[in-house]
Amino acid sequence: MLEIKTEKPVQVIDITHQVNDAVKESGVEEGLCLVYTLHTTTGIVINEAESGLVQDLLRRMASLAPPGDGYLHDRIDDNAHAHLQAVLLGNSQTIPIEEGCLVMGTWQRVLFLELDGPRRRNVLLKILPG
Ligand code: ZN
Numbered sequence: 001m002l003e004i005k006t007e008k009p010v011q012v013i014d015i016t017h018q019v020n021d022a023v024k025e026s027g028v029e030e031g032l033c034l035v036y037t038l039h040t041t042t043g044i045v046i047n048e049a050e051s052g053l054v055q056d057l058l059r060r061m062a063s064l065a066p067p068g069d070g071y072l073h074d075r076i077d078d079n080a081h082a083h084l085q086a087v088l089l090g091n092s093q094t095i096p097i098e099e100g101c102l103v104m105g106t107w108q109r110v111l112f113l114e115l116d117g118p119r120r121r122n123v124l125l126k127i128l129p130g
Helices: 016-026 051-064 080-089
Strands: 002-005 011-014 031-037 042-047 092-098 109-114 120-129
Touching: 002 016, 011 051, 016 031, 016 109, 016 120, 031 042, 042 080, 042 092, 051 080, 051 109, 080 109, 109 120
Parallel strands: none
Antiparallel strands: 002 120, 011 109, 031 092, 031 120, 042 109
């Protein structure tokens, strides 16, 4: 389990290094790594961590599901936009493992997206040989 303490209402955190460390510690040489967030207002994506692109991503998510847009869920929790953004992003990724490391392209990173922070978050890692 990765424990992440987010610091902002919306935030993109590159967790590639922590995931790769967990793969190395597992001793699995060939297999799959599931990265799965246990929350309904966070996302897990694989993409580039370039700072401009990160800002573009957050801005686009805000325009696709803006806060306070008359959502029914806001009557009880005031964070419907964050749930809807999380649905669009997805809550897990499965990454191949070869030679004891994640198989990633040059610019690929595992990104955790906080959409309703700051909070303490948990991301489950399941590392399976195969
Ligand atoms: Zn809610």
